[in-house]
Amino acid sequence: MAPYPWEQRRPPSPPLPQHPHAHGSPTTTSSAAASPLHPLRLHTLTLHRRLTRAPRLLIALFLLLLAAFSYLAYPRSPTLGDEEMDLELSSDPLDRGWVRIPPPPPGQAAVQGKLDARRMPWWGNVDVGGRSPWDHVPRVRARRARMLFLLTYADYLERPNSVFYEIVDAARRHPGLEVSDVWGPGWQDWDDALPVSANLARRVLPPASCNWVEEDVEAYAGGHCSASNTEFSQGGAVGCGFYDVVWTFSEFKDKADPLMDAPGCGTLLVHQLGDCHSKIRWVWLEDHDMEVDHDPDHSCVQWFYPWQGNITMSKYAFEMMEVFNYDRLRRLYPGMQMQLFGHSPDSANEWDFYPLDWHSKTHDAVVFGHDGLLYPLRTTITNAAKERPPHTFIRHHVAPEFTLARPEEDYTLGVPPTYWSGQPQYRPQLAIREDFAKGMREARICVFDSVVERKMIRKYAQAWLSGCVVAADIPTEQEGDIRPFTIELKASWPIEQINAVLRAELANPDALRQKALLGFAYARQHLTNLAKVSNVLDLADRYNQGERGYDLPLGFSVRCRAYHFEHGAFKPPWCEGMRGLEE
Structure with a gap:
């Protein structure tokens, strides 16, 4: 019997084992069964080989068919030879899908297909390209609220950082708000002889403070309010209780000022704090001067409103459990009613801060912000950059002064009734913000630090x-979320080590762009001013429903740090030095 083809390529099999008495033994009963060369035995062996090797052939055929089917059925990326494709294959890693797409927020659609620069118009100014898949989208509320930002005109003129008014810009785009007003001491028609509550009741709302928004938050334009209050719609005083929320910030008025009262008539006072740098406390005097209180138990609460306020927000989560510890507040302010304390992280607007195409960036690494004792990492880099020749390739973006100098007539001539972004008085702040945002979007790596307080x-x-x-040290909040897309630096590192780490990151551009996309997606979901305004409205709803205590929606940790470099500044009791064993 001729062997099968696959049998010819295999070495001959060894003979089957035989019984010890096979040849001529009296116990052998069949010579056919005893001899391996007998035709019956050869036929049985050949059949056995066929049966045991057939499954292998079937498996091989199955895998071959599966590979052919996958090649024909699975959609292929376009190639230069595909006649049906009119696009050339890009060399851009984003275009070829090399970058891992971060997951969208719950309830929002994911990005379909590969990341293609031609299909991601949201990688830019939101007013031009529209929302990204990860953007915070304010929910439509049953009733649109009315909000007043209680700010002084002097602060508006002198503060180079436009942080407060960027929040106002976002509020005027928010679909949950009907009114986003700005007013306070120094603005037109404010009466410094009256308490806060009396001024609010006599407010005549200017048209610039009205929101006009549709269901879609992107559809925004200046317009008219649709308030139901009769006196308001006729252009009269709004009356007590017109505003749902009055939102003020750190340094408005001292809590002991007799004119600093609660808004009244159900209006909630929301007070945002942060940036507590020192153990000392500044105390207002009757002649409008200030003196220093060195009692550490009084530190960081000089602007807190224990009796007037309803909701106190901190930009930094750890301050809520240390500065606003319940036992401490109860000791300092006997009889104080518990408030709702909320963490409201620092944020920005996506129409002010937005990305460029990676190849359009002009600088590898830039350090941003002031230097000095509060900023150890920045100081190391700026000192190296000032050397001649420089000891670092990191460029230095020069920060503006902490206050803007204004002539006296600016405080009295042409004072407007409220804020709007096109005012001539606001041009210096706009120029500073545009220069700062341009510097960030043109840099591949932005370098700074979290200050000695790790904020x-x-x-x-x-x-x-x-x-x-971002290349910086890791702050004491949201660490688990931000570590994957942050280049971690240490405040104690010498410039040589900082240079080496950044050069290694720049040598892997695909991984660097991955970090840029992940950071972008995270910030557009959690760290925009639209999200901040939504958070305040939600806190107001929950306060009105009876909620009190501490709201910490994002994670934070209590690690070694200090409130300041000065002797005696607060730090966790187990810490040695400013940052313990971590440095």
Whole structure:
């Protein structure tokens, strides 16, 4: 019997084992069964080989068919030879789908297909390209609320950082708001002789403070309010209780000022704090001067409103459990009613801070912000950059002064009734912000630090929104979320080590762009001013429903740090030095 073809390529099999008495033994009963060369035995062996090897052939045929089917059925990427494709294959890693797409927020659609620069118009100014798949989208509320930002005109003129008015810009785009007003001491028609509550009741609302928004938050334009209050719609005083929320910030009025009262008539006072740098306390005097209170138990609460306020927000989560510890507040302010304390992280606007195409960026790494004792990492880099020749390739973006100098007539001539972004008085702040945002979007890596207090300052949000990879130390909040797309530096590192880490990151551009995209997606979901306004409205709803205590929606940790470099500044009791064993 001729062997099968696959049998010819195999070595001959060894003979079957035989019984010890096979040849001529009296116990052998069949010579056919005993001899391996007998035709019956050979036929049985050949059949056995066929049966045991057939499954292998079937498996091989199955795998071959599966591979052919996958090649024909699975959609292929376009190639230069595909006649049906009119697009050339890009060399851009984003275009070829090399970058891992971050997951969208719950309830929002994911990005379909590969990331193609031609299909991601949202990688830019939101007013031009529209929302990204990860954007915070404010929910439509049953009743649109009315909000007043209680700010002084002097602060508006002198503060180079436009942080408060960027929040106002976002509020005027928010579909949950009908009114986003700005008013306070120094603005037109404010009466410094009256308490806050009396001024609010006599407010005549200017048209610039009205929101006009449709269901879609992107559809925004100036327009008219649709308030139901009769006196208001006729252009009269709005009356007590017109505003749902009055939102003020750190340094408005001292709590002991007799004119600093609660808004009244059900209006909630929301007070945002942060940036507590020192153990000392500044105390207002009757002649409008200030003196220093060195009692550490009084530190960081000089602007807190224990009796007037309803909701106190901190930009930094750890301050809520240390500065606003319940036992401490009860000791300092006997009889105080518990408030709702909320964490409201630093944020920015996506129409001010937005990314460029990676190849349009002009600088590898830029350090941003002031230097000095509060900023150890920045100081190391700026000192190296000032050397001749420079000891670092990191460029230095020069920060503006802490206050803007204004002539006296600016405080009295042409004072407007409220804020709007096109005012001539606001041009210096706009120029500073545009220069800062341009510097971030043109850099591949944005370098700064979290200050000695390890705070997640606003530069984190601004850089991520700008498509710039953050290189900084890790702050004491949101660490688990931000580590994957942050280049971690240490405040104690010498410039040589900082240079080496950044050069290694720049040598892997695909991974660097991955970090840029992940940071962008995270910031557009959590760190925009639209999200901040939504958070305040939600806190107001929950306060009215009876909720009190501490709201910490984002994670934070209590690690070694200090409130300041000065002797005696607060730090966790187990810490040695400013940052313990971590440095």
